[in-house]
Amino acid sequence: xxxxxxxxxxxxxxxxxxxxxxxxxxxxxxxxxxxxxxxxxxxxxxxxxxxxxxxxxxxxxxxxxxxxxxxxxxxxxxxxxxxxxxxxxxxxxxxxxxxxxxxxxxxxxxxxxxxxxxxxxxxxxxxxxxxxxxxxxxxxxxxxxxxxxxxxxxxxxxxxxxxxxxxxxxxxxxxxxxxxxxxxxxxxxxxxxxxxxxxxxxxxx
Numbered sequence: 001x002x003x004x005x006x007x008x009x010x011x012x013x014x015x016x017x018x019x020x021x022x023x024x025x026x027x028x029x030x031x032x033x034x035x036x037x038x039x040x041x042x043x044x045x046x047x048x049x050x051x052x053x054x055x056x057x058x059x060x061x062x063x064x065x066x067x068x069x070x071x072x073x074x075x076x077x078x079x080x081x082x083x084x085x086x087x088x089x090x091x092x093x094x095x096x097x098x099x100x101x102x103x104x105x106x107x108x109x110x111x112x113x114x115x116x117x118x119x120x121x122x123x124x125x126x127x128x129x130x131x132x133x134x135x136x137x138x139x140x141x142x143x144x145x146x147x148x149x150x151x152x153x154x155x156x157x158x159x160x161x162x163x164x165x166x167x168x169x170x171x172x173x174x175x176x177x178x179x180x181x182x183x184x185x186x187x188x189x190x191x192x193x194x195x196x197x198x199x200x201x202x203x204x205x
Contacts, residue, residue, distance in 0.1 A: 013082045014061070015050045015075040019043075024093075028065070031095025038115035040129050045113060046071040050078040052088040055167040062091025065113035067130035070205060073186050074112075074133070080182050087167040089136055105151055108138040132204035133188075135179075136171040140200035142191075160200070173200050 020028070020042040028034040034042065046068045054060050066074050081088070090107065094114040097103040104111055113130040117123060126132035141154035149155055162169055173180055173192060180190050183203045191199025 012059075013051050013079045015048065015078065017071045017075060018047050020045050020047055020065070024065075027093060027095045031093065031097075032099030033065075033093065033095040033114050035115060038128060039124050040067065040115075044068050045130050048075060050075055050091070051082055052078060052091060053082065053085055055087050055089045055171070057087075057167065060091075062088065062110070063093055064091055064111065064133070065093060065130060066133070067113075070131060077182060077186060081179065084178055084182075085170075086179055087136075087171050089138075089171070102150075105134075105137040106153075108136060108153075110135050110137075126204040132202060134201040135173065135203065137201040139168055139171040140173045140192075142201065143198040145196045 024047050025034075025042055028042075034045075044067060045065050048064050048066060048071060049061050050064065052060055052062050064074070088110050091110045092107075094101070094104050094109070094111045097107065097109065099114060099116070101114060101116060104114075110133070112127065112133045114125070114127045116125055116128060127134075138151060138153045139157050141149045141151060141157055143149055143158070147158075149158060157172060160172065160174055162172060162174065173190075175192060180192065183190060186205075188203040188205045191197075191202030191204075
């Protein structure tokens with residue numbers, strides 16, 4: 001029986017949803033993003049490939065792992081992002097960075113599932129369930145209650161505004177942007193709405 005569950009083709013947009021194959025499982029375990037103690041099983045996760053536009057304006061196929069319960073809508077969301085020409089610098093499994101969230105952010109990598117605690121907490125992050133996505137994290141940084149930003153490349157994005165027509169500028173997520181409203185339409189919470197801490201890259205459900 002084929003492991004491929006869904007293939008979508010919307011005009012030029014392409015996406016696929018599949019179960020976690022032995023090859024992807026191997027990548028996730030060796031890449032330290034999943035282990036037996038994680039709060040979600042591999043059977044409840046799905047591997048997605050979605051087409052997106054990168055910061056050079058080129059079409060790319062990205063990869064992401066999410067919970068099976070949100071897999072279809074995530075492909076629909078990225079279809080809309082593609083049609084809006086919203087740029088995503090890169091989309092690789094966090095396993096490519098040995099499950100290290102810091103390194104993934106430093107690479108400005110858009111990712112979802114990663115079996116780890118929430119920032120500054122001993123509780124599982126929603127990323128550990130495959131129900132959170134971090135988008136263009138350099139342009140959309142995590143800002144502590146004290147206003148601290150850990151990643152140097154993100155310091156220029158402390159002031160939240162669109163100022164030019166570059167791909168990097170378009171990647172910035174603001175409260176009234178179509179992208180933020182799109183996620184909210186699917187009942188995803190945005191970290192930019194949080195009080196105190198701000199996590200502009202973060203959408204969760």
